[in-house]
Amino acid sequence: MSRHNRRRLLEDEGQHDYYWPSFTDMMAMIVLVMLFIAIIAFIQAIYQAYDQAEMKQELEQVAEVKKHISDLIEKTLEENVGKDKVIRGPNNTISIEGDILFDTGSSEVSEEGKKVLASLSEGILQILEDPEVNQYLYIILIEGHTDTVPYDNWSLSTERAVSVVKYLLDTNPKLATKEYAQYLAATGYSEYKPLVEGDSKEALQKNRRISFQIILDDQKWQDSLKSILIQE
Numbered sequence: 001m002s003r004h005n006r007r008r009l010l011e012d013e014g015q016h017d018y019y020w021p022s023f024t025d026m027m028a029m030i031v032l033v034m035l036f037i038a039i040i041a042f043i044q045a046i047y048q049a050y051d052q053a054e055m056k057q058e059l060e061q062v063a064e065v066k067k068h069i070s071d072l073i074e075k076t077l078e079e080n081v082g083k084d085k086v087i088r089g090p091n092n093t094i095s096i097e098g099d100i101l102f103d104t105g106s107s108e109v110s111e112e113g114k115k116v117l118a119s120l121s122e123g124i125l126q127i128l129e130d131p132e133v134n135q136y137l138y139i140i141l142i143e144g145h146t147d148t149v150p151y152d153n154w155s156l157s158t159e160r161a162v163s164v165v166k167y168l169l170d171t172n173p174k175l176a177t178k179e180y181a182q183y184l185a186a187t188g189y190s191e192y193k194p195l196v197e198g199d200s201k202e203a204l205q206k207n208r209r210i211s212f213q214i215i216l217d218d219q220k221w222q223d224s225l226k227s228i229l230i231q232e
Contacts, residue, residue: 062216065136069127069214070094073140076123080116087195089211095195098145098160098208105151107159109167117164121172128180137183138217144188145195145211147204158188164210 070092077086077096087095101113109117128134142164144157165186169176175184194207 062136065133066092066214066216069133069137069140070212072123072127073120073212076120077116080119087206087209089195091213093143093211093213095145095209095211097205098210099205101164101210102160105156107156107163109163114167114171117167118171121168121175124168124184125172125175125180128175128183134183136216137214139185139215140183141213141215142184142186143193143211143213144186145193145207145209146191147207148191148194148199149204153190154188156188157190158186160210161186161188 070088073094074086074088077094081096081100085097085100087097089095096116100116101109103110124140127140128137142161144159144161144164146153146157165184168184169181175181191207194203195209196203196206
């Protein structure tokens with residue numbers, strides 16, 4: 001091979017070596033890429049943890065709202081009729097023995113019952129005026145329940161629930177306005193949702209009751225959760 005060709009070959013090799021990075025440079029680049037990926041993953045984990053914490057806080061707030069409303073109703077009833085006459089059931093339902101509000105077989109609120117409901121109407125108004133509470137509230141459902149003694153129990157249970165709602169509105173005109181009345185509803189369950197089983201005097205007495213069921217507006221708090229997820 002001529003001297004000229006050897007020189008050209010060496011120059012070509014030198015140029016070839018120039019365009020290939022060294023092993024050290026390649027390793028440094030890989031480390032930087034891996035570090036960059038790790039940083040992104042870490043930031044994403046922080047955001048996800050924050051979103052999960054927000055969602056948990058939102059759910060806890062919803063549960064606390066329901067408990068808070070039930071607590072206020074329970075406290076008001078206990079102050080008027082005594083703790084032994086008020087029962088806290090599943091799903092934070094508050095019940096009061098029906099004999100306190102109604103005479104046997106009647107759907108007309110008794111004199112004693114009127115005093116209890118007059119006090120309760122003020123408590124319900126305070127609940128509905130609280131923006132931290134009513135933003136999640138859908139309905140305070142007043143439920144009528146009877147015992148198993150043969151009677152027109154469907155009608156009796158429903159009429160009693162309706163009578164409670166009507167008296168709450170009559171005794172507190174502010175509750176009768178559309179702004180507040182939309183949060184009250186009535187229904188009857190006859191004898192088919194007993195608190196206790198059996199036909200003893202005590203069992204029958206416990207099952208004759210008026211209950212207050214707090215129903216939250218699922219759409220409102222689900223929208224809050226969706227807004228958290230969209231921010232991800």
